[in-house]
Amino acid sequence: MGTSTAGTVARLKKPSWKDPRLVVGILLVLASVAGVVVLLGTADRTIQVFAARDAIAVGQTVTKGDLAIVNVRLDDIESSYVTVEGGLTEGKVALQRIAKNQLVPKASLGAPDALDRKPVAIPLETNLPEQAVPGSTVDVWVAMPGSRTAFDEPQLLLPGAEIAQVAEGSTTLGASKTTVVMVLVTDQQMPKLLGAQANKAQISVVWNPAGASP
Template sequence: MDPSTGVGGARFKKPSWKDPRLLVGVLLVLVSIAGVISVVSTADRTTQVYAAREGISVGQTVKPGDLTVVQVRLDDVESGYVTVEGGIAEGKVALQRIEKDQLVPQKSLGQADALNRKPVAIPMDESLPAQAVPGTKVDVWVAMPGAQTAFDEPQLLLPGAEIAEVLAGSGALGASKTPVVLVLVTDKQMPKLLGAKANAAKVSVVWNPTGTGQ
């Protein structure tokens, strides 16, 4: 027994940097720290992207004032949205409606000549339901002037046409305002609708809650 310690046998030795057990312990600590840093770094991988400040209509030229910047985590779908880093080229228009506060998809913007639908104004004799807002669908019916009656039986011309915008209309000297709905019409459908309007047909718009049609 060692009289100075009261403990039998050899004294404990201080660990050496060459001791494999110490090296393994240090390595485990470093790996653990690296793992924590990696998790925190991954969790904080957010991107600045653009969102619509207000609803953006089809055909509308998109300007910086129409957008706001939000910080979101997109991961693998980041390439599908317009980022602040990527920016927006001047003269881009909305090819599809972008709702208020919605992130701006890359496919929603393009050149004006890429538009396959154009807004046509249709005056309304009656107001649409409150649910008929931009982005929802309506059916456009046409009744041509008749020989025996004022108008022939209405025919469905445009099923499921998308509303681009609803306007209150205008009036003068207190006259009642006539609401106007702008519906998106393809080039193929355009001649029939414009022809009906040119021939003084009665054009009616009916809300389509199912959204089916075009």
């Protein structure tokens, strides 16, 4: 009985600060707490990023006045967006349309000579379908002045062209209202469209729900 009692007392003895098991246990607890703190700190980390106050059209020079500052959490994709810390380079233009309240991707800004499409104004006296809004695509048809008839048969000139802007306009005498559609045109397509306009061709814009041509 005496030996058994002595063993029980030894097992119930309060551990000493020098006990390796106690030291290891404390270190594990501290490591766990530190890990949770770091995890929570990372989860709550936000950065200041630029977002468009209003829609920004292709070719538009982008200034800080066009942008708002928002706090967001981007984690691994932070390098893809224009941050307040990184700053906004002056003289950059939009290479692609940036929608209202959209964060500004770095790839959407560049030098003016990097534009592969340029906006061209097409005045229309007919109403556009409600789906034909900035960012949507349209087919541009052209009917050249004819020799036997008023106009030749319409030909598809620009398939799947993107609309940059839509604005209200007027005739030279201001008597009637027109709709001015800014359509993005490549350098290869530009001569035919400008030639059609110079020859007073009849130009029609048709909404293309299928999007741009491959």
